[in-house]
Amino acid sequence: MDRHVDTTVPLAIGEVIRRTGVPASALHFYERKGLIFSSRDGCNQRIYARHMLRRISLIIVAKRLGVPLSDLAAVFAGLPRDHAPTHEDWQRMSRAWKRQLQARRQILEDLEHELTGCIGCGCLSMKACALLNPDDTLGEAGPGPVRLQHPTRRSSAAGTPYDSLSPERSPGKSF
Ligand code: FES
Structure with a gap:
């Protein structure tokens, strides 16, 4: 099946919930924390740029790993809000996050060692x-x-x- 997805078309909140499994209340919370952003359509409904799916997915993983959302917000701060991040944008973010993840890994190793x-x-x-x-x-x-x-x-x-x-x-x- 040949399916073309227009990545410039924003997603309705229901679609974001369906794709991420994250409830609306959590999406609103992440938005208040500056982790994701939405705009409004003609009916005043929240709509999300498609690249927000990637941010939300990273939030899901970060939460699973116990990474504080404030850390993630600092990492996301370097990403553009108004357009999809480029490969270089993600690489820059990745380097910043890698340092944080290495620090967390060290804490876990130390905990394991010192337990x-x-x-x-x-x-x-x-x-x-x-x-x-x-x-x-x-x-x-x-x-x-x-x-x-x-x-x-x-x-x-x-x-x-x-x-x-x-x-x-x-x-x-x-x-
Ligand atoms: S002071 Fe040594 S384990 Fe508590």
């Missing part, structure tokens, strides 16, 4: 805590799992032999 060790939360319940967080000195570095959230404070706050317990990683490594 059975001291994360600096102040519980002092692990054997490693006595070495990595003696007398809960990391409590002075801020709330939460300090060794996961603030890798640069890991060793400086506690003055501990970080490398001796994690030989394959370095204290200067940042997320």
Whole structure:
């Protein structure tokens, strides 16, 4: 079947919902957040440029990966609003997002690595805590799992032999 799609024809909101599986309420929310944009047709109904489908698809994936929408909004900020992004536009966005995704991957790897060790939360319940967080000195570095959230404070706050317990990683490594 020879089917020609005119990519310049905007999509009615119902079509966007059908293609993306995203409900109208979520589309309105993404619009308020500046992630997608719509205009109005002659009947004052929302219509979306076809290239918004790609943005919405990326939002779906980002949400699944736990990427904050504010991060995505920053990445999307470099994309044109009034016409479909070019290949170069997507490449530029891709490079910016890649850096963020690498940072998130590093956090996940660190979490996986530290899950059975001291994360600096102040519980002092692990054997490693006595070495990595003696007398809960990391409590002075801020709330939460300090060794996961603030890798640069890991060793400086506690003055501990970080490398001796994690030989394959370095204290200067940042997320
Ligand atoms: S795991 Fe909580 S302070 Fe070490």
